Amino acid sequence: MQKVIELAIIPENIFDEKHLIQQASEKLSISSQRIKAVKIHKRSIDARGRRVVFRIQLIVYIDEEIFVPVFEFNPENVSDAKPVLIIGAGPAGLFAALQCIEDGMKPVIFERGKDVKNRRRDLAALNKLGVVNAESNYCFGEGGAGTYSDGKLYTRSNKRGDVQKVLDLFVYHGASSDILVDARPHIGTNKLPHIIEDIRRTIISAGGEIHFEKKVIDIETQFGKVRGLRMESGETVLADSVIVATGHSARDIYELFHRKNWLLEAKPFALGVRIEHPQELIDKVQYHCDIRGDYLPPAYYSLVEQIEQRGVFSFCMCPGGVIAPCATAEGEIVVNGWSPSKRNNPFANSGTVVQVNLNDVGNSVNNSLALLKFQKSIEEKAFILGGGSQVAPAQRMIDFVEGRVSTNLPLNSYKPGTRSVDLNDVLPDFIGNSLKQALPKFGKKMKGYFTNEAILVGVESRTSSPIRIVRDSQTLQHPQVKGLYPCAEGAGYAGGIVSAAIDGMNCAKAITKL
Template sequence: MAKFIPLLHFGIKTRHHFMQHELELAILPERIADQTHILQKGAALLKIAPARIKGLKIRKRSIDARGKQAVFRVRVIFYIDEQPIPEILPLEYANVADDPPAIIVGAGPAGLFAALRCLEKKIRPIIIERGKRVQERRRDLAVLNRQGIVNPDSNYCFGEGGAGTYSDGKLYTRSNKRGDVQRVLQLLVAHGATDDILVDARPHIGTNKLPHIIQAIRHTILNHGGEIHFDSRVVDIVEQFGHVKGVKLASGEHINAEHVILATGHSARDIFEIFHRRRWLVEPKPFALGVRIEHPQQIIDQAQYHCNVRSEHLPPAYYSLVEQVDGRGVFSFCMCPGGIIAPCATDKGEIVVNGWSPSKRNNPYANSGTVVQVNLEDVPHAVRYPFALLDFQHEVEERAYVVGGGKLVAPAQRMVDFVEGRLSNTLPVNSYKPGTHSALLSEVLPPFVHDALRKALPLFGKKMKGYYTNEAILVGVESRTSSPVRIPRDKMTLQHPQIKGLYPCGEGAGYAGGIVSAAIDGMNCADAIKD
């Protein structure tokens, strides 16, 4: 059993296990890549000759900007008088071409990681994806950004890799109790992600790198006997005597299986309609609604790092803000340092915005969803009608489209103007490519959301210097924070209470909130399949 032995000097803690010691160190940004410096610092604290340290491994890394000088906090294992043993994650899957099948609807993180776990369990995954391969999605996204034309089956939400592929690849999660977070990260590394994601406190891949990783996962699934059907939309779920038997596609084709994992993401509204038509249980679920707020990245850097100019050795600064306003939560969400605001509508006549960052996070803007909790009691008939919050969400998105003027031009307002109720005479240059139109966001947002944001933003400004400024722009609307509908499932079997063999999964069913948590839920649903 490893023992933690406190070192008296510097309050450092060390783990002693045979000839390994773990230290928590503070490293200046300019020295974080200098392994010799870290080794020497560790040797001095351990009071041993540097030559006795045969290797080191950084386990965790985060930025501490609470003091005047930002530093990296790192947890490092030092190997004393022994060589480090490299960690290898074998990807040795058997071929499952002749094994029993399971259908997986959706090729987002929940679906892809469910498929990988199926390979481990000797189950043949058959993925049904309404959208296109990850590379082919780029052309539809280009049309979306330049011309404001939405392909309802291929956009930022639908297609191989799901919503996360072209909206950032942030891997931060609080889902440790739901499953093996490290296993998800290791699988991403095995498919091409850098091993930085294994140690960073807020791991991030980047939209420019994720498509290659998704493609590698696809090859693993196909090379081991799995199937993936693109451009194939599920229009019905086939059941007999309360047990799932397969799915029907828009082409008329039936695919049969005794197990169906439903991993469709938070925007597949047509799946909810299937449940409604068949009188299967669905229920409303609270979600959050608001705007995307963008600042010049320099403002955020100055506030968080207490400097005029950010050091080249520090990444663009991140923030997380939360406030209670009249008993209602207002919080930042999906913050993108060095990022871009993206149009994420899935159908014509609606505005939905989200944010993403490339791997280097080197754009001049920082954006974050800033949203207000929407509860069942906020929407009439939500307790009795399961789609009340879904309809409410859609109405706000349609109003945003009308107020913006069409072609995905988004209604927008400067921050101080928004709080003081003024129409902005001009809008700052920003990253939203389809364009922004100066408007009163009170014409778009429900009154309780608008009022909560107006009260919260000056309070955020008191917490973070420079945040409350008219250099910041509010772009509407951030509405797809999570699904406003939950498909219920049994806590033990993870199956729908009415339909055996049907596993509601991931964000679309209301059981995840990001890439990692969705991936974990996908693996859990695959684990729940019994032969």
């Protein structure tokens, strides 16, 4: 017999099985001798009271041994099956490929960037020398932007598809089983590359294909149907099903659709800065203690405020993390954040962004590229004010709110370097003014947050796609092109690793229904 109970456990006892059994015994009013095993089903941190506790759902095995089913992925070989062409090897593309294999189709992935091993050299050049490789960077390459974005796996996409299956597939390919338990699971940037490589091996061993440094420059059609893909190298690959899983930064794909007069829509997104505090400060604020201790992870936060009917919110918070340069072209500054699995860096950073609406940039309803052009213009301005070589414009938090250029900047994790400027010269007025009003309010919600120890680094601009590639809600195909499946974050239908993976799987399933 199994029972599921809820317990509050102090951090020191969270890994003590004997203590958990004793607590379960008392909760269920049964002898501890009858409890053969316990297993934590869900785990979250509750820091609302004076004492921080873990809130857990515990599966209690009474008079029976523990049985944990093993997830397996052993499909038939698809070498000679119907091909499905997939543009992009990010989470959406990779999980679409896994679903294709499971459904008896052969995935053929074309990735403009490099595999994870060779991609590292370009990231090193970007961080140390400020040199941007437009085809291999934090956004382009095996695993996509997800490979170097902390590996956060929490999502609100439960209604869109099988979240559990996505997590199971990650564990099957080497992720810690903790992601099946934690309320805010993450893998860590240091571990994700190995997991992505293992997914690649699964795809290839099952008969699928992955081709790196293969940039797609055209989607060929005939009589309103997909015919195949044309590469920058000149070769054409034929198939009647194409999944476009190119991510939110492949601007050339948007321009391709625009030239072909295929339906696109401008889509609201968010833009702002990445804010970094000392992690020790965040720990003290959130855990109400001077020293975090060994049993609690580095603390995180989530903040939101409405300023004049416009949302201002923290985004992609990285405890113990690093701010990274994520430009995909020369002459622009884009920042993002990531954390290693242990989250043991001395800083905590988070995107802090402001909602950008369609009417903020004029008549964007009739110009699908309007918000994209706006996004790009801010990134280019940041590059100019940063002074070049991926040096980012930055300012201390209170100085920004009070309109002073900081006389110096605090130590921070952004490796290419920061330059003290007035970020109001970078950000549009409606974004700058919204942040100025929101940050002191965040400080009232979270005592200690509003401080000049915090640095604002510009600009956080790739929060989501500023364009939606239109698709039919039932077939998931583009309404003008049969066999063309706009997918995930780049098409405007997902946000983050799990939701992108789910959308990739859903697109693959849609192909099997034809």
